[in-house]
Amino acid sequence: EPEVTQTPSHQVTQMGQEVILRCVPISNHLYFYWYRQILGQKVEFLVSFYNNEISEKSEIFDDQFSVERPDGSNFTLKIRSTKLEDSAMYFCASSVQGVGSPLHFGNGTRLTVT
C-alpha cells in the first residue's frame, strides 16, 4: 500500500538555525498538509496546500514557516530561524481530495531544537 514518507525521522538543530523537513506524499494525492505535536500536547494543524499554493494556515504558521513543492514529488516544510518551542513531532499528510477525504499521515519527523 502506498504511504507518505518523511525524512529525516529525527532532526537536531541549534536555536536560530534553518531546518527543512521533507515529505513525499502519495503520488496521486492532490492535497498536502503539515501538522505538529509538541510532546504531551494535541496534534495541531499547521498548513494545507493545494494546487501549488497554501489553502489554509493556522496562527502557528507565522512568517518563520514556509512550505514548498519544489518538484512533482516532494513537499517540504522550512523553519527559517528555529526556536526552542519549535521542538515537536512534525507530521506530513496527504489526501486524494479535500472534503471528507481521509488524510494519510507519514511517521513524522521529531525536531529537537537545542
Place this chain on the structure above:
Amino acid sequence: AQSVTQLDSQVPVFEEAPVELRCNYSSSVSVYLFWYVQYPNQGLQLLLKYLSGSTLVKGINGFEAEFNKSQTSFHLRKPSVHISDTAEYFCAVSDPSGGYNKLIFGAGTRLAVHP
C-alpha cells in the same frame, strides 16, 4: 471555536474485554468526524470516519463508532480487544470553517490492553 474533548487520557483494559473511548466535540454546524490510531513510532492511521448517513460507522480492526448529534459525541467501541490494539487513539473533527480540510484533534486516549 471548534474543539474536541477526549474524556479519558488513559484506558487500561484486559484482553478480550470490551472498550469504549469517549469523544465529544463542540460545533453548531455539520461536521465530519474521524478516529485515528497511532502505534508506537508510527504515524496516524485512519480507523474510521463519519461524513453523513448511518450514524453507526464501522472501521478497520473491528472498531466502530456512533455519531450522536444531540450529545455531540462520537464514541469509539470494540467488543473484544487484543494486545495489539495497545496504541494512542485520536478523535478529530473538521467543519466548514476550514473548508473541511483542517482537522482539529483531541488530546488522545492511550489504550493499554493487558493479558
